[in-house]
Amino acid sequence: MAESKRPEDAETSTPDADATRKSRSPGSAAHAHDNESGGKEDHDHGAESDGSHDHGHEGGIFGSNTELIFSLLCGALLLAGWLLGKYGLVSTTLETGLYVVAYVFGGFFTLREAVENIRRRRFEIDTLMLVAAAGAAALGEWAEGALLLFLFSLGHSLEHYAMGRARRAIEALSKLAPETALRKRESGTEEVPISALEPGDVVVVKPNERMPADGFVITGKSSVNQAPVTGESIPVDKQPVDDAQQALGAFDRVAASSRVFAGTINGSGSLEVMVAKRSTESTMARVVKMVTEAQQQQSPTQSFTAKFERIFVPSVLGFVGALLLAGLVLDEPFSATFYRAMAVLVAASPCALAISVPSAVLSGVARAARGGVLIKGGAPLENLGVLTAIAFDKTGTLTEGKPKLVDVQAAPGVDQEELLAVALAVEMHSDHPLAAAIVAGAKERISGSSQPLSAEDVHSVTGKGVKGRVGGDDVWIGKAKLFAEDAGGLPQEIGSIDQHLIEKGRTTMIVKRGERFLGVIGVMDTPRAAAADVMRKLQHLGVKDLIMISGDNQRVADAVAKTVGLSEAKGELMPDDKVAFIKKLSANEGKVAMVGDGVNDAPAMASATVGIAMGAAGSDVALETADVALMADDLTKLPFVVGLSRRASGVIRQNLWVSLGVVAVLIPATLFGLNIGTAVLFHEGSTLIVVINALRLLAYGDAKAASA
Structure with a gap:
């Protein structure tokens, strides 16, 4: 059969593209400027990095609620001691005894974490709180010390609960796939754990059941709700492949009308699906793993706050030490000097700062994952929230x-x-x-x-x-x-x-x-039918420059650009030219996103501040190469993720102003006589405010993407 050679309306990749894809990762050299730390910062309030602090809160005599219950017991004992002492119903010794027991419950988890940090040769916020509580006890101010530990431990436990909500939004993804599957055999069917499924196995999926594995339809027709993986709101019709063995050997190239993913929901028809990937390699499993890893990737602001804390905490300790010498200048008893120093210690503790950025990043990543978008960490989330230029591939992206x-x-x-x-x-x-x-x-x-x-x-x-x-x-x-x-x-x-x-x-x-x-x-x-509307929404969100870069001739590029409403189109570009253009655009704009399929466009995406891949659910390469992966081949997800990132950047800025502002106000206030109890109240209140503010991102909706 003859094949005429015509001008192609598609773009090609270079031999270097494969190497680029293999080397690219969220923390690759191409993005070293985005994530300069790359390490796992381990803040006690955030517990965002490796979960090392969560063990103290997940286990215990009351299970995962142990820390919260301990803090409430601390508060109850504090209240009992204060009321009984105020009305003279118990002796001073018994009143003090109640405060001491309150210290035990309120300081238990704080002490554990402080000891762990000291073993690592690090002075963290827990250490500052313990020093302040010990100082209050040394002054005989047991009630104020107990109040400090009560509010600190209560705030701490509520933070973990709130952060747990964001984590559970991610963990829920991993529970979408069923635990067992109905595997087909010559003698009939057998129920097996999904971990026992191997590529080439055939499973029977009945109406309204969840898909047990990634694979493709070989028998039957049905519509499948793919929202759990791709975020698509409309079920997708599925039909059998023509050649099962060929499809098994090239699963990435199987048509979307035949491919299914673990965790998606079958409609009214019964299907026979050939398994293409083991349960640990499914798209759902990989997304959960990547989102979990994304929590550990630090954003630029997070790196800044981590460095700030490493300098700030020792500085606070030094400043407090200097305040203890104030008696050499001021005519006052040492007890007053010591009390003031402890109050400053509480006021200057950057608890809210430590949690402000991680909580926002975690909530933003979790909300995106629920909407069918994988954001690989705080750096792309923050960068996407402030950039003003986006470059698009043409073929298969805008068209x-x-x-x-x-x-x-x-x-x-x-x-x-x-x-x-x-x-x-x-x-x-x-x-x-x-x-x-x-x-x-x-x-x-x-x-x-x-x-x-x-x-x-x-x-x-x-x-x-x-x-x-x-x-x-x-x-x-x-x-x-x-x-x-x-x-x-x-x-x-x-x-x-x-x-x-x-x-x-x-x-x-x-x-x-x-x-x-x-x-x-x-x-x-x-x-694409939605392309013009997507461009209008992006411009409404503040993205000024929308540019198409294509290998097609300039006339074709201009025609498409005019139809969809782009600000500029560059045609007749080879892959190397695209990389050079992205670098030039970055030099002019500062931060640039590149939207493509993650395969042919890998070099250009690697050169951009944020690489965004479309249709990543069906492409291993796109999942690996992109900083942001739109799981569905759906351009309308782009305004959603840009709007979410804009909102997340705003929340981060608000949290930083609150956390730093409270510290800036409390330090001089305590120097001029504000007591420890009031300082603790404002201190822990600001911490809870920033967490609650960050959790608002979990409620960000697709409908808001155009008006955020």
């Missing part, structure tokens, strides 16, 4: 990725039906994508009453078009160059039609039968 017949211009005196019938007869013998577009479009436009024509002796004319015979006449179909060099020249009238369509961004083919020119056919990779 459908499949050329369509869009224009049929018959020559004067020629019936359009004849033009289409001749083109259909010849192009049916080619498997070229442009030929397939002509065949599909012609079949739609030709009336059912027309008699189909047949072609013979079809062969390609290299780089120009195709030639064949229809009804005894020679037929040429191809570019203008074909007729200028091989088919006897081109009439001015046909040349004008051809040029007009080219200027509209069409890939054109002129059709000649015998001595008659029948007309010109225009084919185009049509823009």
Whole structure:
């Protein structure tokens, strides 16, 4: 079967692309400027890095609620001691005893974490709180020390509860896949754990059941709710593959209409699915793993606050030490000097600062995952929230990725039906994508009453078009160059039609039968239906420069850009040119995102501040290469994730102002006499405010993406 060689409406990758894909990771050198730490900062209030502090809160005599119950017992004992002492119902010794027991319950977990930190040769916030509580006890201010430990431990436990909510939003993803599957055997079916499934196994999925593994349909038809993985709101129709063994060997290339993912929900039809990946390698399992790893990736602000704390905490201890010498200058008892120093110690403890950024990052990543978007850490979340330029690949990103017949211009005196019938007869013998577009479009436009024509002796004319015979006449179909060099020249009238369509961004083919020119056919990779609306929403969100970079000719690029509402289009770019353009754009804009499929566009995505891959659920390469992965092949997810990132950046800024502002106010206030109890109240109150503010991100909705 002959294949005509036409101008491709697709882009190619370079030999370097594979190496780029292999080397790229969220913490690769390409993004070293985004995540300079790369390490796991381990703050007691955040517990965001490696979970090392969670063990004290997950275990205990009351299970995961032990710390909360201990803090409430501390508060109850504090209240009892204060009331009984105030009304003289117990002796001073018994009142003090109640405060001492309150110390035990309130300081238990704080002491454990402080000891762990000291073993690591680190002075953290827990240490500051314990020193302040011990100082209050040394002064005989047991009630104020107990109040400090009560509010600190209560705030601490409530933070862990609130952060747990965000983590549970992520962990819930891993529980979507069923625990067992109905595996098909020659003798019937057997129920097995999903961990026992191997590639090539066939499982039966009944109506309304969840898919047990990644695979593809081999028998049956149904619609599948893919929202748990891709975030798509509308169920996707599924049908069997043509060749199961071929599909098993190339799962990434299986059509979306046949591919299914673990955790998605079958509709009303019964399906037989061939397993393509083990349970530990499923898209769902990998997303959960990557989101969990994303919690450990520090954002630029997080790195800054971590460095700030490492300098700030020792500075506070030094400042408090200096305050203890104030008695050498001021005429006051040492007890007053010591009390003031302990109050300053409480006021200066950066608890809210430690939790402000991690809580926002965790909530933002969790909300994105629930919406079918994988954000690999705080750096891409923050960067996406402040950038003002986004570059797009054309083919398959802004366009459908499949050329369509869009224009049929018959020559004067020629019936359009004849033009289409001749083109259909010849192009049916080619498997070229442009030929397939002509065949599909012609079949739609030709009336059912027309008699189909047949072609013979079809062969390609290299780089120009195709030639064949229809009804005894020679037929040429191809570019203008074909007729200028091989088919006897081109009439001015046909040349004008051809040029007009080219200027509209069409890939054109002129059709000649015998001595008659029948007309010109225009084919185009049509823009996605949602593309124009997506661009408007992105501009509303503050993204000023929306630029398309493509390997196609400039006219095609301009036509697509005009249709979807881009601010600029760059055509005729090789992969190396795309990388150079992204670097130049970054130099001008500071931070730039690149949206592509994560495969052909890997070099350009690696050069951008944030690489965004579409349709990542079906592509291992896209999952690995991108900083942000839109699991569905759905461009409308882009405004959602940009809006969410904008909101997250705003929350981070608000949290930093609150946390640093409270410290800035409390330190001078305590120097001038504010007592420890009031300082603790404001201190822990600000900590809870920043956590609650961050948790608002969990409620961010798709509908808000255009108005955030």
